Amino acid sequence: MQYAAPETTAEATRLLADSPGTARVLAGGTDLLVQMKFGGLAPDLLVDIKNIKGMRDVTPEDGGFRVGAAVSGAEMGEHKAMRALWPGVVEAVELIGSTQVQGRATMAGNLCNASPAADSVPAMVAANAIARIAGPDGERDCPVQDIPTAPGKTSLQKGEFITSIFFPARPDNASDAYLRFIPRTEMDIAVCSAGVSLTLDTNGTCTDARVSLGAVAATVLLVQDAANALIGSKLDDSALEALGAACSAACNPIDDKRGTIEFRRDVTAVLAKRAAKIAQSRAGERS
Amino acid sequence: MALDHDTKRDFKIIGTRPLRPDGIDKVTGRAQYGADQSAAGMLVAKMLRSPHAHAKILSIDTKAAEALSGVKAIITAADFGDMRKGEAMNVRDHIMARDRALYDGHGVAAVAAINEATAKAALALIKVEYEILPHVTEIADAMRPDAPVVNAGFVQENAPKGYSENVVSAHEFGHGDLAAGFAKADKIISRTLKTAATHQGYIEPHACLASMGPDGRGELWCCTQGQFYIRTLCAEILGIEESQLRVTASEIGGGFGGKTTAFIEPVALVLSRKAGHPVKMVMDREEVFKASGPTVSSEIDVKIGMTKDGRITAGQAELRYQGGAFPNMTNWLGAQCAFAAYDLEAVNAIGINILTNRPKQAAYRAPGAPMAIYAIEAVVDELCEELDLDPLDVRLKNAARKGTKSSYGPTFDEIGLVATLEAAKIHPHYAAPLGPNQARGLSCGFWFNFGGNTSVSLGINFDGTVGITEGNPDIGGSRASISMMAAEELGIPYDKVRTIVADTNSIGHNDVTDGSRVTFAVGLATIKAARAAIKEMCKRAAKMWGIDEDAVIWEDGYAKPAGQNAGEFEPLSLAKIARKSANTGGPIAGHHEVNADGAGVSFGVHLVDVEVDPETGFTKVLRYTVFQDAGKAIHPDYVEGQMQGGAVQGIGWALNEEYIYGADGKLQNAGFLDYRIPVASDLPKIDTVILEIPNPGHPYGVRGVGETSIVPPLAAISNAVSRAIGVRMDQLPMSPPRVLKAIKGAKG
Numbered sequence A: 001m002q003y004a005a006p007e008t009t010a011e012a013t014r015l016l017a018d019s020p021g022t023a024r025v026l027a028g029g030t031d032l033l034v035q036m037k038f039g040g041l042a043p044d045l046l047v048d049i050k051n052i053k054g055m056r057d058v059t060p061e062d063g064g065f066r067v068g069a070a071v072s073g074a075e076m077g078e079h080k081a082m083r084a085l086w087p088g089v090v091e092a093v094e095l096i097g098s099t100q101v102q103g104r105a106t107m108a109g110n111l112c113n114a115s116p117a118a119d120s121v122p123a124m125v126a127a128n129a130i131a132r133i134a135g136p137d138g139e140r141d142c143p144v145q146d147i148p149t150a151p152g153k154t155s156l157q158k159g160e161f162i163t164s165i166f167f168p169a170r171p172d173n174a175s176d177a178y179l180r181f182i183p184r185t186e187m188d189i190a191v192c193s194a195g196v197s198l199t200l201d202t203n204g205t206c207t208d209a210r211v212s213l214g215a216v217a218a219t220v221l222l223v224q225d226a227a228n229a230l231i232g233s234k235l236d237d238s239a240l241e242a243l244g245a246a247c248s249a250a251c252n253p254i255d256d257k258r259g260t261i262e263f264r265r266d267v268t269a270v271l272a273k274r275a276a277k278i279a280q281s282r283a284g285e286r287s
Numbered sequence B: 001m002a003l004d005h006d007t008k009r010d011f012k013i014i015g016t017r018p019l020r021p022d023g024i025d026k027v028t029g030r031a032q033y034g035a036d037q038s039a040a041g042m043l044v045a046k047m048l049r050s051p052h053a054h055a056k057i058l059s060i061d062t063k064a065a066e067a068l069s070g071v072k073a074i075i076t077a078a079d080f081g082d083m084r085k086g087e088a089m090n091v092r093d094h095i096m097a098r099d100r101a102l103y104d105g106h107g108v109a110a111v112a113a114i115n116e117a118t119a120k121a122a123l124a125l126i127k128v129e130y131e132i133l134p135h136v137t138e139i140a141d142a143m144r145p146d147a148p149v150v151n152a153g154f155v156q157e158n159a160p161k162g163y164s165e166n167v168v169s170a171h172e173f174g175h176g177d178l179a180a181g182f183a184k185a186d187k188i189i190s191r192t193l194k195t196a197a198t199h200q201g202y203i204e205p206h207a208c209l210a211s212m213g214p215d216g217r218g219e220l221w222c223c224t225q226g227q228f229y230i231r232t233l234c235a236e237i238l239g240i241e242e243s244q245l246r247v248t249a250s251e252i253g254g255g256f257g258g259k260t261t262a263f264i265e266p267v268a269l270v271l272s273r274k275a276g277h278p279v280k281m282v283m284d285r286e287e288v289f290k291a292s293g294p295t296v297s298s299e300i301d302v303k304i305g306m307t308k309d310g311r312i313t314a315g316q317a318e319l320r321y322q323g324g325a326f327p328n329m330t331n332w333l334g335a336q337c338a339f340a341a342y343d344l345e346a347v348n349a350i351g352i353n354i355l356t357n358r359p360k361q362a363a364y365r366a367p368g369a370p371m372a373i374y375a376i377e378a379v380v381d382e383l384c385e386e387l388d389l390d391p392l393d394v395r396l397k398n399a400a401r402k403g404t405k406s407s408y409g410p411t412f413d414e415i416g417l418v419a420t421l422e423a424a425k426i427h428p429h430y431a432a433p434l435g436p437n438q439a440r441g442l443s444c445g446f447w448f449n450f451g452g453n454t455s456v457s458l459g460i461n462f463d464g465t466v467g468i469t470e471g472n473p474d475i476g477g478s479r480a481s482i483s484m485m486a487a488e489e490l491g492i493p494y495d496k497v498r499t500i501v502a503d504t505n506s507i508g509h510n511d512v513t514d515g516s517r518v519t520f521a522v523g524l525a526t527i528k529a530a531r532a533a534i535k536e537m538c539k540r541a542a543k544m545w546g547i548d549e550d551a552v553i554w555e556d557g558y559a560k561p562a563g564q565n566a567g568e569f570e571p572l573s574l575a576k577i578a579r580k581s582a583n584t585g586g587p588i589a590g591h592h593e594v595n596a597d598g599a600g601v602s603f604g605v606h607l608v609d610v611e612v613d614p615e616t617g618f619t620k621v622l623r624y625t626v627f628q629d630a631g632k633a634i635h636p637d638y639v640e641g642q643m644q645g646g647a648v649q650g651i652g653w654a655l656n657e658e659y660i661y662g663a664d665g666k667l668q669n670a671g672f673l674d675y676r677i678p679v680a681s682d683l684p685k686i687d688t689v690i691l692e693i694p695n696p697g698h699p700y701g702v703r704g705v706g707e708t709s710i711v712p713p714l715a716a717i718s719n720a721v722s723r724a725i726g727v728r729m730d731q732l733p734m735s736p737p738r739v740l741k742a743i744k745g746a747k748g
């Protein structure tokens, strides 16, 4: 096995593209190293991206933020302005693992590991975050929801990797929230989860919303019907009921050791409703 | 010796909280655990395990693996001795499959190689041909007359008829006229309750270093609760005499009963014998879950009758326990514990053991009792709810006390149940207000406590300090408690005494650290060993003074003349006598060997408040208080630690822990992600109230405290959750999907 720690994006893409065997990007390694130790994964090449310039920066851009692919959960958590703008995204990232894991784990790694239960992904999808991808043919941008294609699979091509994730600007009276259900209080994997991002007008009526669900299908779901249930409402009980029903209907979960289909359908609706209320109150505080 | 029957009541050291002797070693990493020993020329061992729940092994081809460079030995069941009965055979066959793999993870072959990578590569080269057989992992399925037979030949005479050969034994306890008892009841409730198999969840995986010499003599270093029992098992399995094998217990990273038997040690020894090198073997976590000894799962039918004013008129239970592919005694223990907390005129409990295609169960704190008492206490609580009675008053009304003929036969001596219940009743926790979706649950708990074979040796060093050699691995603070008891008895400061756990050649036999026996039995032997040393020191003082030995007494660390008639002499300190001992007859030591009786049963009561999220079924434990009779708390920190630890493990058992088998008979959650033990943030502070009702069988009144505390949490939490959601829960764990389903079911 080869290990490389290039200092430029170009060098990293070249290494990844030229590798004849299995090549893997190494960010925090909190998924990758576990898979190598216990899951039988044995890559021929590891390309550590942490030494590439800019990869660990959170940079303001067009009123939003561009988050480098190697920024850890702990670094995100300490970024006050990012937290103020996208609190739901930051809270989702901060749910990952423990203090130790937070010191390493990245959002891009969470995304590219392509687990349907990844915590930051529903929040990023609700935020309409855009991943910037470097590859042998240059750079391209891609909405986060189009990166994972199936459990463990992404749409990235050979030689490509994510260099940053962009979170756009948003009006003052807008906010987001993310909730997951786990049987314990931490160090666990989401049985189901929901991210809600919304914008209110001055009357408190919802003018825009994005609702995403995790761990209830092969990839994270962006549920338009659920967003529609909120838009035009003040998140009264009937709007929340409609939101919940839309989420339950959109779920396509499996029965497994972590939860039944019935449980996931029911609790997804509960989480979406609760997340919507939290996002609403946060949006109110920002206006 | 007159001192023998003294029951001490005024203590100087007992009841204080000195620093633990193993603390610094453990936090600095100096402590040597199972995997921390190495030897020159050491090989690394790995096991090949069955991927099937039940399969005939048609052939094992090890040729390609043997040819791999760096592979030094490969063994299968054929390399083990051929003994054909007894527990050692069961242990051997649980470790390594003979002609059939009996559970997912059952060992099939083992490799010793120059390093782990080579050993793993060799495993991949071993070809095993299996013929898959029908399997059975659940109790009801295994009992059916036409069920696949898991392991033939274990059916005992007392096994109930009409079932498959998997139903191997039954033990019945009780007294009185059940029909007459139930006829007196105003309300009778019958229910079937189920508990899942759980794992002890010790953090340190099994690990050992084995070395067999060409002369047939062996050394074994391993992580165990009982080096003497490991020696017995390994010697039998290897067909050698016990004197040929020395076993040293490492420092231990948790055991809870799960390290009372062997899982890897015989394999490492046989590999070492074959390879002619020392062999180190360490289980990974998946192996620990699949191929060590989880606890039994259970299905329990309970029927209890009660009068309107809360008197239990009769109680009956049938307890069905599966503990894997080999027989066990948990049914015998569980049936005895079920109704132990109550003074009953009519009671009957029968415990049945059923074999399944799962790993062989091992002890887990109070084996058999948590499930049994969960079932009984859940039904008692339901009766209290139905009859609108205070659940603590009902327990008090029916509580066993001194003179009660227990449900399992013996008549109780001094016991602490009533005092424990009364302490709970006046505690502020019992009266604290509750909010919406919150409720309070409680349960009694019981454990027998064991005594058993014990040897202790105590040496008085020439400089006046004391060394104690004992043979029970310290899993709960016993080294501190033993040093404290010796210091108390000798009248010297605690820090003058050092206690070590010795190997099998350095002290007489000691039974396993189990049954909450160590502080009781080793403590008792230590006190007697100290008294023997005191007797000798009095003799030396008499010699130094030139008076009669009977004219010397021992007080607060000094030999003194017994009275004016004995003469006027300056008292002699222990240190002074020690310094002169070479000239007064040689080194001074005391020792004591005993098969200790009179362990003294222990009762506890747990109070718990929970809040259940009605929309998700999530249970949050808000407040928890443990009340337990310790007889005498030698080192209260450790006693509280045992009480808290039992409560926490019980919370895990009640809420999330569970062995989950798929339809294919394979274990689906062999890791700490999906086998959910509680994490720190799941728990409130566990409050403790120690009661001290002295055990007449111990000089200081000690009762074991290590096991009773895991018994009440299951029912206490189940009762609290049931009251919070208004539906009686009858199955553990009460994972959120199960609770939410119950809530929805009640809404219709």
Ligand SMILES: Cc1cc2nc3c(=O)[nH]c(=O)nc-3n(C[C@H](O)[C@H](O)[C@H](O)COP(=O)(O)OP(=O)(O)OC[C@H]3O[C@@H](n4cnc5c(N)ncnc54)[C@H](O)[C@@H]3O)c2cc1C
Binding pocket: A024, A025, A026, A027, A028, A029, A030, A031, A032, A033, A034, A049, A069, A095, A096, A097, A098, A101, A104, A105, A106, A107, A108, A109, A110, A111, A112, A113, A117, A118, A119, A120, A156, A160, A161, A162, A163, A187, A188, A189
């Ligand atoms: C104890 C523990 C607890 C955990 N708890 C949680 C949890 O609560 N919630 C949760 O969602 N996850 C959890 N995880 C999983 C893991 O920590 C997260 O998925 C984390 O975000 C992964 O980030 P990383 O930087 O460590 O990724 P890595 O392990 O470095 O990489 C993960 C995968 O993504 C690829 N990759 C990484 N970066 C890039 C990139 N820039 N471009 C392309 N491909 C890339 C890698 O090649 C690899 O396949 C936990 C893990 C552990 C060990």
